[in-house]
Amino acid sequence: MGMYDNADGRIRGRALQARRLRVWTKNPHCANCGDLTDITAGTDRPFELDHTVALTNGGEDTDENCQVLCLRNGCHEAKTRRDLGHRPWVAIGADGWPIDQIPPGEVKV
Numbered sequence: 001m002g003m004y005d006n007a008d009g010r011i012r013g014r015a016l017q018a019r020r021l022r023v024w025t026k027n028p029h030c031a032n033c034g035d036l037t038d039i040t041a042g043t044d045r046p047f048e049l050d051h052t053v054a055l056t057n058g059g060e061d062t063d064e065n066c067q068v069l070c071l072r073n074g075c076h077e078a079k080t081r082r083d084l085g086h087r088p089w090v091a092i093g094a095d096g097w098p099i100d101q102i103p104p105g106e107v108k109v
């Protein structure tokens with residue numbers, strides 16, 4: 001997530017911890033798979049707050065636009081990939097190896 005650090009104005013630190021508690025208290029279940037998550041430090045059921053509508057897609061940085069996504073089942077990672085527009089499939093090049101970082105419509109040379 002480093003690419004957005006300090007550049008998007010989203011809340012951090014103490015304010016973010018307070019939001020985590022508010023949103024998690026309202027619904028501690030993963031918004032994707034429904035698993036119960038745990039806010040306790042060192043838990044084996046950690047979660048991340050996710051913007052339901054990603055900020056990059058015009059979403060607001062508010063509690064109402066936040067949801068709980070679990071890390072254990074990879075739900076947060078999968079949502080982040082979708083938000084960034086990455087495709088779930090991997091293109092295979094003529095040499096038989098996966099092609100990555102090639103935008104759709106462009107041809108590898």
Ligand SMILES: [Zn+2]
Nearest residue numbers: 030033070075
């Ligand atoms: Zn989940």
